Amino acid sequence: MKKYLLILFCFLCVLGSAQEKVKELGLRLENYxxxxxxxxxxxxxxxNIYEMAFMYVEPENSNGKTIMLLHGKNFNGAYWATTIDALTKEGFSVLVPDQIGFGKSSKPEYFQYTFQQLALxxxxxxxxxxIKQLDVLGHSMGGMLATRFTLMYPELTQKLILVNPIGLEDWKLKIPYQxxxxxxxxxxxxxxxxxxNYEKESYYAGEWNEDYAKWAKLLAGWTLNEDYSLIAWNSALTYDMILTQPVVYEFEEIEVPTLLIIGTRDRTALGKNLVSEEVKATMGLYDQLGKETAQEIPNAKLVEIENVGHLPHIEAFDRFIEPLLEFIK
Incomplete structure (x- = not known):
């Protein structure tokens, strides 16, 4: 009996220790x-009036160019830190917004999320x-937004960079409606x-370390907030936006020079938990999707980063930043 109590005690200690690693975060990341x-x-x-948080970082020696970095659905502008550092050292001004509903920006109780609204x-x-002109870089969901922004405002957009964007396939054709x-x-x-578990499987092919964990902890910190239901509601609304407003059918309309940076190990796809293993195996195949998308976009260049997943700028920064700088200089 004492043996089982000891095992239970050790388990609870380990569980408690794991929970202590996640810090409760404010609704607008006030304490981050x-x-x-x-x-x-x-x-x-x-x-209504909403507040849109942003970082606008200007270099010591400007080259006169600006680049905007758009975050993904499970992220915010903070994960661009090393990218901002590298770009400003090269003379670029860097604009990094948190979209409404994300990061330090307002969390509406009611909002009709569309990529057009976010672009506006x-x-x-x-x-x-x-700012009169700029390059636009989008990662993950930010890639869908960057595409929509470019289609709406080609006169503003000098170059488009898509880093493991989602929306390269139309998931609503494969998953049951949610x-x-x-x-x-x-x-x-x-x-x-x-x-x-989700990020480890989809983003990092089973690998995990503290560099990956800190971004998961940001999301998890919100789940400890008493107002988490509001964050969950905004997240649900943006899932609906992603699934019902695909950009995949409009890639051929992009007029500006475009760079695709694709970590080929990525297997990110919304709704994989809702389909059979057979269908799941056909979703989020970035080693194929990158090539297909590059063929659809006029004047597109594809850079594939082998053995890298959904976040090249986190997982393999040097292999990400080199082709980016070469493209935008």
């Missing part, structure tokens, strides 16, 4: 410091800073372990 000073831009949208919000921010309420219920069940 970004790598550069954060400003706030007021956006008038959908009969972002253009208003750009206009407020007096209502916003369905996505919301899934989000409410999340914790650090579930977030870690």
């Amino acid at each position: 410091k970004y790598p550069y000073p954060v400003s706030f831009f007021k956006v008038n949208a959908q009969q 919000n972002t253009k208003k921010l750009i206009d407020s800073l007096g 209502s916003v309420n369905d996505w919301y219920q899934q989000e409410l069940k999340k914790d650090y372990e579930s977030i870690k």
